[in-house]
Amino acid sequence: MRLTIQRDELANNLRDLIGIIVGCIIGGFGISLFLIPFKASPGGAAGVAQIFYYLFNVPAGVMMFIINVPLFIAGIVIFGKLFGLKTVWGIFWLSFWTDFFNGDRFLGIEVLQGFFFRINEQSVSFTNEIFLGVIAGSLLLGLGAGLVIKFNGSTGGSDIPALIIRKYLGLTVGMSYFIIDSLIIFSVGIIFKNPNLILWGFVSLYVTTKATDFVVEGLSYTKELFIVTTRGEEIKRYILQDLDRGFTLLKGEGGFTGEQKEVIYVALHTRELPKLKAKIKEADPGAFVVVNDAYEVMGDFRR
Template sequence: MYGIAIVVHYLTRDMFAIWPDGIPIGLFGLIVNIPLTMAGIKILGPRFGVKTVVGFVLASFFIDGLAWLRPVSDAPLVNDVLLSCVFGGVLAGAGLGFIFKSRATSGGSDIIAMIIAKYTRLQLGKLMIYVDSVIVLTGLIAFKDWHVPLYSWVVIYITGRSIDMILEGADYNKALLIISKKHVDIKNKILNDLDRGGTYLKGEGMFTGEEKQIIYTVVSRREVAVLEEYISNIDPGAFITVMDAREILGEGFQSLRKKVEDR
């Protein structure tokens, strides 16, 4: 909604005496979000609650409040557009992440995507990208400059990554699948030296038909290097798959109960 508000802000310059620079972005977002939220409650049920209303009201207040406090409200903080996109996307994503973490929505395109999802059964994540992309293209129509949508898509991507980091954490632990004839030695290394746990998975070689013991374990990035060096010394022919594990819940890592209670 604030993307549309930016377009409206620039298209309404000198149209209203009370707003010579154009309709304030925060005010327009607030005006549009009120009926959208009412429609969302009517169509989707009262799932948004007070938190969503507080969220978009405060967002509108701070957008216009910060613009009012600055001597030149629409002057860029820095002249580097890409730098503004990166830091703006990170900050916006962090804020949205905290909103989603508190089981609320930010209003606007979230509600539009949810309403479309109800009637089309399309995935909500994809719909949000589609809706935001359509809004971004309105910037191209209004400003007739490809820089606007291209930079906007950069912001959308960075915002999404920031949201994921807030919701899932940034531990960046590694999940390992290890196939080795020296699995007993590797197990002892994991349990005794690294003080980590793991699980044996039974497997069978596709070519040889030989039964194999597969070790599944999760360790830190530092411990990956320690484990790889150890395995290379005892079994250079071992097969190891290393995968990113953005969020680990359970013993030795973050408590599942604590995470749920903190929401």
């Protein structure tokens, strides 16, 4: 039994390590062949690496690794073993693939020469349009980062500074990310004396974040509702008979009035939501309703 568990753990870890590499390949491709050529910074270590790449000709991947290693050590010192092997693995491979996909190395391959555009002295890209470059690069970086997260890894970047800010300044992780990435994006625009790069940087950050969320969470076709009502019979009957859905009943009490209320919890398909909302409004106009996205529903649920 123990041998089987160990074998399963080994298989899961191996799957994670391979998945992280695949994510880093996709992310490195997007950074090197789309974002760096147009100086479009989505923040993080990749954004800082761009600055050193153009000012001092330091390979972006090498710079990303140099930035991430002390951050990783600081994370261990401050938080303990919060970030383990898979973070080091992700940092290394994203740095490696970012430099591997430097477009200049492919210009020597005759069959590929027609696919590349020289954007500046230091970079080439698959496109000579900044809009296409920013969108494509950000999508690829987001998809790659999402895969890394999905396989329980991390590529460093803003992760550890954001946690440090949360620990010592009390800000949320989301706000910490925003502050760090915004500072990097503004720095790129100021250093290269191009305010357009600031706008493109925020576009890149937004697209990257959305693409990452899509990979990690998927599309939400399911909604969950909490319905707090004093007239629940008609609503419950409608859910059971018309929508053919089950629900869970909770007992609630108004915090201000002390009035006893029913709380109906139900998960359903997005297309059923307007019908149920209309029924709730008809049966109990004063009902308190909270609607959330449900990215995954396990158990007996008809999709």
